[in-house]
Amino acid sequence: MNDAAQFFDIKAIRAQFPILSEKIRGKDLVFLDSAASAQKPRAVIDAMVHAMEHQYANIHRGLHWMSERTTEAYELTRDAVARLLNARDRSEIVFVRNTTEAINLLAHSYGRAIMKPGQAVVISAMEHHSNIVPWQMLRDAHGIELRVAPITDAGELDMAAFEALLADGRVGLVAITHMSNVLGTYIPAERIVAIAHAHGAKVMLDGSQSIVHRRIDVQALDADFFVFTGHKLYGPTGIGVLWGRRELLDAMPPFLGGGDMISSVSFERSTWADTPHKFEAGTPAIIEGIGLHAAIQFVEAIGYPAIAAHEAALTEHALAKMSAIEGVTVIGRAQDRGGVVSFTLDRAHAHDVATLLDRQGIAVRAGQHCAEPLMRRLGLDSTARASFGIYTTHEEIDALADTLTRIREFFA
Amino acid sequence: MFEDVRDLYNAAILERGRRPHHMSKLAAFDATAKGDNPMCGDRVTVWLKYAPDGRIAETGFDARGCEISKASADLMVEAVQGQAPADTRAMFERFRQMAQTGDCPACAAFAPLAPLAAVHAYPSRIKCATLPWHALLAALEGTTNATSES
Numbered sequence: 415m416n417d418a419a420q421f422f423d424i425k426a427i428r429a430q431f432p433i434l435s436e437k438i439r440g441k442d443l444v445f446l447d448s449a450a451s452a453q454k455p456r457a458v459i460d461a462m463v464h465a466m467e468h469q470y471a472n473i474h475r476g477l478h479w480m481s482e483r484t485t486e487a488y489e490l491t492r493d494a495v496a497r498l499l500n501a502r503d504r505s506e507i508v509f510v511r512n513t514t515e516a517i518n519l520l521a522h523s524y525g526r527a528i529m530k531p532g533q534a535v536v537i538s539a540m541e542h543h544s545n546i547v548p549w550q551m552l553r554d555a556h557g558i559e560l561r562v563a564p565i566t567d568a569g570e571l572d573m574a575a576f577e578a579l580l581a582d583g584r585v586g587l588v589a590i591t592h593m594s595n596v597l598g599t600y601i602p603a604e605r606i607v608a609i610a611h612a613h614g615a616k617v618m619l620d621g622s623q624s625i626v627h628r629r630i631d632v633q634a635l636d637a638d639f640f641v642f643t644g645h646k647l648y649g650p651t652g653i654g655v656l657w658g659r660r661e662l663l664d665a666m667p668p669f670l671g672g673g674d675m676i677s678s679v680s681f682e683r684s685t686w687a688d689t690p691h692k693f694e695a696g697t698p699a700i701i702e703g704i705g706l707h708a709a710i711q712f713v714e715a716i717g718y719p720a721i722a723a724h725e726a727a728l729t730e731h732a733l734a735k736m737s738a739i740e741g742v743t744v745i746g747r748a749q750d751r752g753g754v755v756s757f758t759l760d761r762a763h764a765h766d767v768a769t770l771l772d773r774q775g776i777a778v779r780a781g782q783h784c785a786e787p788l789m790r791r792l793g794l795d796s797t798a799r800a801s802f803g804i805y806t807t808h809e810e811i812d813a814l815a816d817t818l819t820r821i822r823e824f825f826a
Numbered sequence: 827m828f829e830d831v832r833d834l835y836n837a838a839i840l841e842r843g844r845r846p847h848h849m850s851k852l853a854a855f856d857a858t859a860k861g862d863n864p865m866c867g868d869r870v871t872v873w874l875k876y877a878p879d880g881r882i883a884e885t886g887f888d889a890r891g892c893e894i895s896k897a898s899a900d901l902m903v904e905a906v907q908g909q910a911p912a913d914t915r916a917m918f919e920r921f922r923q924m925a926q927t928g929d930c931p932a933c934a935a936f937a938p939l940a941p942l943a944a945v946h947a948y949p950s951r952i953k954c955a956t957l958p959w960h961a962l963l964a965a966l967e968g969t970t971n972a973t974s975e976s
Contacts, residue, residue, distance in 0.1 A: 439830075762893070763891060763892035763893060764867075764892075765866060765868075765891070765892035765894070765951065765954065766835075766892050766893050766894070769831070769834075769948060769950075769951060770828055770831060770835075773828065773830055773831050774827070780866070781865060781866040781867050782864070782865070782866070782867045786864060786867075789867065795867040795868075795869070795890050795891070796866065796867035796868075817827075820827045820828070821828075824827075824828050824835075825840075825844075
């Protein structure tokens, strides 16, 4: 029995995910691609269907029963997210479509209005494209320098080099992944925030991967912005979150203009609604927002201590199993790492590995994982990646390892 | 365990993917182009040399990618040998149809490419098979870059 099994009943958890009983070409689905997008529990599916069947209208504007009830349900999600992140106030929660939109909002609004040409943004060498490209666009449009903090060969942030990048005091913002989607590395977020603040820089943490596995406390982290997406946290697509300190959000201009984000509009001028609504133009993802609430309740019912223990046990098991297979190289050896394991096989390209795994019902991702600069840094053109969720079992990792051994024989 | 993938990972593909016959740069060439699939990481470079009558005299390639893309590039080199550019374009259209549907009209005309017919049953891999052709056609058109991801 593993540690995690003492905390929760994996069979009971799996039973809540209808898709896990699907067969792939007659074989059991072994879903090891949760870092790309997680599967959805019954509670999320039911909450969304229930809303559409019983409680749906546009929000924030109707004077009728349906609109009032739907607004209430949608806004309860804001409270749930505020509690999830331990935000000081619900007004610090801005709903967006996904992490990518959250970072674009920051780059556009904070980057162009608060940062001054000549200042710099620091990212790391292990960012997802979504935390690279918006800053390049800011650099090119607004004269902001983009600096890249290197990683070590083990796949950890090079802390000395990171601190050196901040030494001249020109860095306005550090925008960095909290957990790498390729290497599984957790960065030492508290230290990074402390170093950044000591040099006068704000910090945005990309929590797309980390919030799935670990309790996030934005006050304890002392971060300035935290972004994540709902669909990796067992919620629907189309709903994500930007959390920011209220005083920072208040100082920032809107990103998109339109309905729902205004206080008053005339043809001469318009005034904005207060934070967070000034960032939420147009009819939002109402059903998806309600689904996210159900996802948060699902996660909190299991509890982060159990989730984190499960992830740690799975990761330890996977690293041991994978390292024991001849010809398999695990990419990234960070001390503090989570349930994302990238690997290469000596005799076959990652795409061919993924195709053969798929034929056994095992879903992994293969390619550059939206992190082309990291691939280049690692000297690789692609890797295969197994990533774990709350429903992943040790037996599924064993199936992956056994099949990899057979794939290596196939390509002998 | 993997008998069901032998349709695509057949002897010809495994041989060509792992030990391509034509994977080298031409010492002298008239045209070259790169094919790049940034989402998956596959890259291929194609070099062409024309005969005095405008037909393809020689083709070479370099590839970084999976078995399917390398085997496809290697088989392509033989299929287009001695072909006029217009015939090469027509051959690509037939090849693309075969890769997408499994049907192989006028298949006898390019029997060397038949080992790739099963790729249609692997939708996410079709772009691997067609990438070298996109690069080849770019070289024929005199452009330098191509992709099969869009």
